[in-house]
Amino acid sequence: MLLGVSHGVETYCDGRQDGAQCYGALGGAVVLQLMDDASEIPSYDWKKGASVILNGRKNIIITNTIGNRSTFVPSDGTLKINNLSRTDSGEYTLRLFYSNGRETGERTLKLSVEAPVSSVQLVSECLSQGQMKVSCSSEGGDSPQYSWTLDGHTLTDTELLSGSKETNIITLKQHVSGRLVCSVRNHISSVSKELMISVCRGVETDCDGRQDGAQCYEALGGAVVLQLMDNASEIPSYDWRKRGSVILRGRKNIIVINTIGKRSTFTPDNGTFSISNLCRNDSGEYTLTLFDSNGRETGERTLKLSVEAPVSSAQLVSECLSQGQIWVSCSSEGGDSPQYSWTLDGHTLTDTELLSGSKETNIITLKQHVSGRLVCSVRNHISSVSKELMISVCRDHSLLTCGLLSVAAVVSFVGIGVYFKWKKIKYEKAEESAAPRRTEKSEDSSVTELRSLSD
Template structure:
């Protein structure tokens, strides 16, 4: 793969003698100085207003004694242990230390006294010495799914990274992996512009800039055998080995077989014509023909015909060139099924003739781990208890992209959410469901449970039958009473008629 890269290094504040400033008038101030540079410490407002003070470095594990660095009494410097590389300015209370060394770092204590010799104030200051960042380098590398930029430096302490593109912070839509605070990022395809990596610490900042263009996939094919099958990436480059050395051949033509259109014509050690000269290059010394910015119509069957000095042609050689869109932006999506198995889908944004392969923890998945599917399909179903580092690789003849994810076993969620919704199902742990009463396994049924359920069902059925019989008996009894009453009424009527 290729990318046109232009590098411009911009170095800020890395030369010998980096100067930093720190306000040490507040107790517990954190100050930084550059190794070999200068630090200006603001210890007070005006030394002439203070009768006496001492500035000492507190003892450490290695140094058990307190060392007085600077001593001031009655507007006079009594002593200065580093007078050969420091300077004190009484009017503004600054203490300047040059040619900083590692042992200058430490916790310092400023103690002031009044005219009676009593301590009036006590303040501490932490001075940290850092090596400034220098010699930053931006190393580009084209991958099948974008461009990787590595930002490295020769020396420096506690580096912090930041990335910008065309003067603004990179967005997630432009990043395939990494973030703007790491030293390596991977850019998605079609991202181009002025890329800047900045490395800084408390005492320095260095930036390196690269003008990046879109990466192009490059493939190679040996076309010296008749019937060679060659592949090129859409928008990329293909290098075709047509012969060993063109200088040994007087004349040859390279044409599209179906239309007999001559693409390249060589005669008497000279290029006579090249129909795609604006995006191709021929190297006579090794007989390679390079085509850039491949388009769909570049695909087809080509024919190479050579001739000797007498004009006699040799047997033509055929070459099939196929153009494919490279695979990019692979995505893995896990889904838990009803029995705790996990189905994983492997999809991609674009690409022709994809071929899939799956690995778990660096090895091919076994049949014992697969419930359905195989390692050559875009989705697989894993059995329960299968976990580890799952990788799906999608490739075609011009590219290969892999996506990795760490999977764990599905968890059975049986709980009530904080919003009152009840959930009872297998779920992937990354769903981050928060429950009031979670469980990690589904309810297990025993033989006793099934017997109890059967008895309960029988009781319900018998109860329903009893209710039906009761109402049928009531209805029959009601009919018999009614018929008896009707007969009695009829008898009374007959008696009245006889009277």
């Protein structure tokens, strides 16, 4: 499994082909498939340079110089190395021998130990001409590679002003909006971060409230620009209320009342009302009422504003179950009304892959033999984040359990048989030793009787 943190990361690599390239996470573990079954090989050794790491004969391990942090399983030919360090990187050579000591084969394996990437951060900035500069960065990680998508597709030249799609800093053209995703990966890990971007008008997002019943969303602590009307200078008078309380009142270009003036700005020329430092109390339904010069109402429309905490820092936890299924849980820090979705190798999970749990819940169970790049996306109306996890097929421990139970039963029956055989032999020996003593006693009695008669 390839995660965004090093401790506990375990990777698998098939080293049975000559020249195999394997990767492990710094501080994590790697399982190297060196051969099929060591019990069928008379002798073998595994070296790094001229230094012997592992040496054995069939099921007998003679040498393991890193035994304190490794385990070799002869029955399936796998070597697991824990607590990987950079000094473990290098080229290793496996040599196989006949029983007479002649070499039968040789193959090399290259192991590279890398620090995984983690904690991706996205920072955006609106430029003076309405373009958007976005920077993507991650903590740690050797040789990070970057890629960008917008609403699920790779960025195009019509959207990108400058910067390659494979660099960590890009500049988007004017009027570009949507779900921007930066993915950072190296050979042993991959993480992503999403950012819902809107057209730049300063650093605020906007919502068109000129239609009755408009629904607007914004982030807790952020700012929003609400388009209440086209031009207030053409309207004799108006007021904007929340549950009966006047928020804004004006006559053409003159603002009469603005009860949240310290963190808001109304621009009569374009009818926009900007609110900054949004709090949960700003959520609710607002009503705009328009009047003619005689004070008669000419129109009314409502707008609902929802202020939500954004989702962030998605985490994935997986566990192999007894029958080889994979249980996976997805969670995020904070975020109001999170919604979940899952993909495997770029496609939505299917019924042939999913054992239990909806594709829209945060906990799923995958069927046996499912593997690939699993992505959990967590979103609400104002933010979205994703986390990736490379999953491999879980070994079915039920077969091992049955095998162990069978072995235990055989051993028990053999033990009982040996015990009763031993008891039988002991009994027979006791009988044999008792027979002569009875004969000797009988002869002694006869001699005594003869002596009595003679007397």
